[in-house]
Amino acid sequence: MKCDGIGLTLLNAGELPETVIRLAAQNTQGIAAEDGMLTLVRGGKAFRCADTPEGYELLSAIAEGKNGQNTEDKELLTLLSGEMPLTAEEAKRFGFDKNTPVCVIALETGAGERRKPYPALRELIPMEKEDRLLTLRDGRTVLIKRSEDEAEAAEFALALTGTVEDETGIRLKAGISNCCKDPGRLPEAFREALSALRIGSIFRLPAPVYLYREQVLERLLSEIPEETRTRFRKSLIRGNVRMTLNEETLNTAEAFFKSDLNLSDTARQLFIHRNTLLYRLEKIRKETGLDLRKFNDAVAFKILILLPD
Secondary structure, three states: OOOOOOOOEEEEHHHOOHHHHHHHHHOOOOEEEEOOEEEEEEOOEEEEEEOOHHHHHHHHHHHHHHOOOOHHHHHHHHHHOOOOOOOHHHHHHOOOOOOOOEEEEEEEEOOOOOOOOHHHHHHHOOOOOOOEEEEOOOOOEEEEEEOOOHHHHHHHHHHHHHHHHHHHOOOEEEEEOOOEOOHHHHHHHHHHHHHHHHHHHHOOOOOOEEEHHHOHHHHHHHOOOHHHHHHHHHHHOOOOHHHHOOHHHHHHHHHHHHOOOOHHHHHHHHOOOHHHHHHHHHHHHHHHOOOOOOHHHHHHHHHHHHOOO
16 A cells, blocks of 8 residues: 555554544544544554545555454445446456356344454464455354355355354354356345345344245245234234243144145154144134144244344
């Protein structure tokens, strides 16, 4: 990075006036502007240069670099966000081409977690040549990962979230885009990964890994106005289904759906007798009026469970 004409200097932060330290603390990047000078404070050190657009750009780049985000990553994020079109030439400059299928994996911490995952992910992710790890301003992290299909990306994300929790105690959720073979689709894949995270949180989906392609029903329901959802819920059943049925019964219903309404497969997966499963399904029918062995009733029940209260 060129510093000609900017006059960048490095000194101890203790040599700075208290007003500069205070101004730097008020800026998210730690940059203070005073008396024609810009100052970037980082720990016990400080970078100083002339208060010019070029100087501010330089200090901003240094600040981002300290957080693992370089200027090239910032440019790529601008392209992914759709602020500028991603041409084939631009994609190739960042290492993406039609011979390299990728998935975008968006990662965020669970509720109550204040630590940012980027430093741990940078250390733990086995990066390949085409992979890119980017951090967003809100603390979320995006990994562009070479992957042949969504299932492979999901398997990787599941192993990664488990490793991060074991090594650092940080619990992560991952949203995975559709596989992207056209570099021009990267911005769309970027939005899909973030959407998968958002949909997973709205509908309280249980898995730590959410695939955009599997959220067809959830995405459709999210487009329905809240008033309409509430009216629809009341037309099907009174009260809160999650309050009416216990966790065991709800887990049974979910297993029944995953087994494509197959009684034998569901009983085997839950390690229960077929008659026990029939008893639980009958309990659901009595509480809700919906017989999950019938396709239409099963669809209605699934929607009821998904709809936010």
